[in-house]
Amino acid sequence: MKILQKTEGKIYSFSPEHDPIYRAKDGESLTIETFDCFTDQIKSEKQPLADLDWDKINPATGPIYVEGAEPGDALKVTILAIETDVLGVMMVGPGLGTLGEQVEDMKVKVMHVRHGRVLFNQLSLPVRKMIGVIGVAPAAGEVNCGTPGPHGGNMDNKMVAEGATLYFPVQTPGALFALGDLHAAMGDGEVSVSGVEVAGSVTVKLEVIKGMRLEQPILENGRYFTQIASAETLDEAAKIATDLLVNRIATYTNLKFEDALMLMSAVGNVEICQMVDPLMTVRAVFPKSILDQLETTLLP
Incomplete structure (x- = not known):
């Protein structure tokens, strides 16, 4: 299995202009090493923070060109394993996070x-390993790795963990996939602006789903199907995620929209992923046990 070392290439933004560090075959599995969100700059609580290079925040390893991926497809990313370093870092600071004015x-x-x-x-x-930054390149321009969006990015969704499968809308040839910003633990909201930030490695399987058009990333695991969305406010992100999920339920079942909406209200959840980045991220969560009763899936 190919191992991509973190020194082979790191990016601080997602962009179609970045040169790929590796070309992966459709269906290939590989291991990707990562820096922590500070590019491994912090080793001690005593070192002067003024010495840190604040332009080197939230690096992702990549990008990876996935053969066969074209705009209008989806990139399916299965997280097979996450390994973390033995040193974790957290930070608070004035103006950072939800209560930064009190710091x-x-x-x-x-x-x-x-x-x-x-x-x-x-x-x-308890260790709860997850990936903070994961996604593909936008169609044009560049998006800082600290910002989430339809491409994925810094979603800081604690469900992006071992055993999860994500689907990203491919917006540029090859998708240009990258990931980074691992956490040994992080609660919903990431209220202080950091989880337990760690370096490490992630083993993924990359597959192209032809013709699967998406507006925002999707995540599923053994128990739940979830729709992720990012927007300027939590209210807006929650509405987008709920809208996309309820309409998907109605499309893939024999339920009318009104019944699908009531079913989501009865058994689903709308949960905060993070509320500290330039855009807020929310997930709408639906139990697969109900889909089993409906004898359907929410994917093509």
């Missing part, structure tokens, strides 16, 4: 990650 000074916390636990002060927290 007086920049503060960094460095934590050990081992034996399935994160050591936070005297507390032992």
